[in-house]
Amino acid sequence: MTVSLRAQPTVAGSKILAYGAARGDLVVPNDDLVGPIDSSDEWIRQRTGIVTRHRASAEVGVKDLALTAGREAVERSGIAIDELDAIIVSTISFPYPTPSLATLLAGELGRPDVIAYDISAACAGFCYGIGQADSLIRSGSSRNVLVIGAEKLSDFVSPTDRTISFLLGDGAGAAVVGASEVPMIGPTVWGSDGDNWNTIRMTGSLTDFRDGNAEWPTLEQDGRTVFRWAVWHTAQKVREMLELSGLTVEDVDVFVPHQANMRIVDELAKQLGLGDDVVIGRDIAETGNTSAASVPLATHRLLEEGKAKSGDVLVQFGFGAGLAYAGQVVVLP
Ligand SMILES: CC(C)(COP(=O)(O)OP(=O)(O)OC[C@H]1O[C@@H](n2cnc3c(N)ncnc32)[C@H](O)[C@@H]1OP(=O)(O)O)[C@@H](O)C(=O)NCCC(=O)NCCS
Incomplete structure (x- = not known):
């Protein structure tokens, strides 16, 4: 006998409901970094367009940045925290390989029961997260998904590295994605x-x-x-x-x-x-x-x-x- 399972009812589309943001509390100008890498403010501005970068103090962790951005996105989205079904966090700088930052945030946001996982897709991570949120919602698996990209990259830079250290900053950006009758997120x-x-x-x-x-x-x-x-x-x-x-x-x-x-x-x-x-x-x-x-x-x-x-x-x-x-x-x- 062929078994036919009932599938989740699907949804036509999804949309971003609101954004949230957090930047590291320290504003670091180029001049603060150029000494150990034999560079200059002028070189960095001309080659990269960077004038300053935000970095977080020692006592501010990637979790704190993620929480601030995530809270703002949820508050602005108009959904109640109880209506959240999933948290997807993209990070390469949470200092624990496991458990995930997403499950930590789920607890701190007062929803320790939601779907929660981290993805490692580096600078593509937020857009990976939006693609996954859109799929979770359209498949009927979740109604509202919090997507967060969060990094404290300053924990993983060497002040003497000339290839990337001067580019990197600390911050978190978040979006709540919800169901929509008309698709407002296109195919990823x-x-x-x-x-x-x-x-x-x-x-x-x-x-x-x-x-x-x-x-x-x-x-x-x-x-x-x-x-x-x-x-x-x-x-x-x-x-x-x-x-x-x-x-x-x-x-x-x-x-x-x-x-x-x-x-x-x-x-x-x-x-x-x-x-x-x-x-x-x-x-x-x-x-x-x-x-x-x-x-x-x-x-x-x-x-x-x-x-x-x-x-x-x-x-x-x-x-x-x-x-x-x-x-x-x-x-x-
Ligand atoms: C890193 C990056 C700014 C370097 O700029 P670039 O124009 O490619 O520089 P190059 O490596 O070609 O080097 C050009 C010259 O600058 C010098 N240079 C390289 N890094 C330098 C630095 N940090 N400060 C001063 N001079 C530097 C090189 O020695 C070279 O000198 P030369 O012409 O006398 O040999 C640039 O390649 C870049 O932004 N790449 C994108 C990568 C990225 O952002 N990745 C992050 C994750 S997505």
Whole structure:
């Protein structure tokens, strides 16, 4: 006999209900970092567009940043905390491999019973999370999902590293995603390029560190390879996202690519042929590269400053270690 199981009733679509944000409490100018890496304020500004980055004090952990951003998103979403079904956290800097940061947050938010898990997709993590939230909701598995990208990258930088240390900041960005009769999150275009697994990497493993074969592991990268990869692949993926959503470049109001380097942001806008009226996320100048937090932080800033508004069509795209990438078209709340 063939058994036919009953499936969850599905939902037409999902939408972002609200955002939340937290930046590290310290504003660190380039001049504070240039000494040990034989660099200069001018070089960093010209090559990356970064003027300052936010970093968190010793007593502020990645959990605190995530909690602040997550609380704001839930409060602004209008849903009661009891209506939350899932928490997805993207982080590469929670200092415990297990249990997850998401389950810790679930308890702190007063909902220790929800679906909760972390994902490791580095700078693509928030967009991976939005893709997963959209799937959980459309499949009927969850009604409301809190997605958080949270990083305290300063715990994993070496002040003497010349390849990445000066780019990185600390922060968290969050969004509550809920069910919608009309889809307001388009199909996610996502994937990875495992042949570039080692392009952005740790200097050693935790077991190397335990065995005395490595210093405390910190981040390092082949910056030029990442730069070329991003510039070569992103525009094509964004066009794919737009096509799958039934839109064209002319429909884009807001563009928020991962805040990795202002030159990459500018180059992508040029390649896509975005009009002068398209609002572009440039939070990197002040906040630095906060990996999984960068896309929601930049979006939150544009909404707060009134440069982006409710109903705008946002194109968001993240890429980074792995090399993992993800993006989707979103109608802003
Ligand atoms: C890291 C990055 C800023 C380096 O910029 P770049 O223009 O690619 O620099 P290059 O590596 O080509 O080096 C150019 C010159 O600057 C020098 N240089 C490299 N790093 C430097 C630094 N931190 N300070 C000062 N000079 C530096 C190099 O020695 C080289 O000098 P030379 O021309 O005399 O040989 C850039 O590649 C980048 O942002 N990549 C994107 C990667 C990224 O953001 N990853 C994060 C995760 S997504």
